[in-house]
Amino acid sequence: MTTRAAIGYLRTDISGARQQWDESRISSVAGKLGYDLRKTVAWGLRVEEPMKRLRVQLSRLGLSTIVTPNLDHFDGKIPGAIREVADVITVSPEMKYMRRPRTVSLADATFAVSPEVMALLASAAEIAEAGGRDGVDVEHVLLAMLRNPEITVGPLREIGIGPETYGKRLAQLTQPS
Known part of the structure; x- marks a missing residue:
């Protein structure tokens, strides 16, 4: 069986004291869905250009799937820059948002x-x-x-x-x- 790979993503300011629990849930859902979780990145508000950095991580690891606790970690909506290059899976509710490559107007x-x-x-x-x-x-x-x-x-x-x-x-x- 071919194993798919993913990266976990969370914001420390959103997870707060639940960060370890959120990381565990990310790992659990990734495994349940057949993904090899390569790493989880956890950034706070002080990180400059977090979506650009997340895209760099995806590119470096050759990945196209992100697992996150919920959309709050993307301020309620997956940014277009991420949606263009990756599927996003949320833990709660367990949903998969498919990648939407850039379209031309x-x-x-x-x-x-x-x-x-x-x-x-x-x-x-x-x-x-x-x-x-x-x-x-x-x-x-x-x-x-x-x-x-x-x-x-x-x-x-x-x-x-x-x-x-x-x-x-x-x-x-x-x-x-």
Whole structure:
């Protein structure tokens, strides 16, 4: 069995006297979910640029999963800089927040596309906006295709989304939760 690896993260000002207990719970949940916990970093408020430092730790260790006691250790919301590079698992409640690679805003993109592609991207942008996202990613495009069944896979190829990508993602999106 392949073992996945993770890093633990907590803020000492949030854990306080419970720091040792929080570290133990991080280790326990990581092990229960099949992760090899490589290390746990515990930083206080005086640490400069903690999210930048956490990204450096992830990069140095070649990891893409963080286990933390709860979202309070990220001030209630996972920062985009972390969400771009890592899945985040919280101990309480036990949840996994999937990585969200950076997306490109359509307003920032300049390229020539067919009217069919423009219609698909406009629909995808509406879906992304309704979901509170600033950019469009593959899932939004695929959901737009489901919303507009008359659109063929041609526009996907035109914008660089090949069958190996849309086949897997479309299957994931259409599976019942």
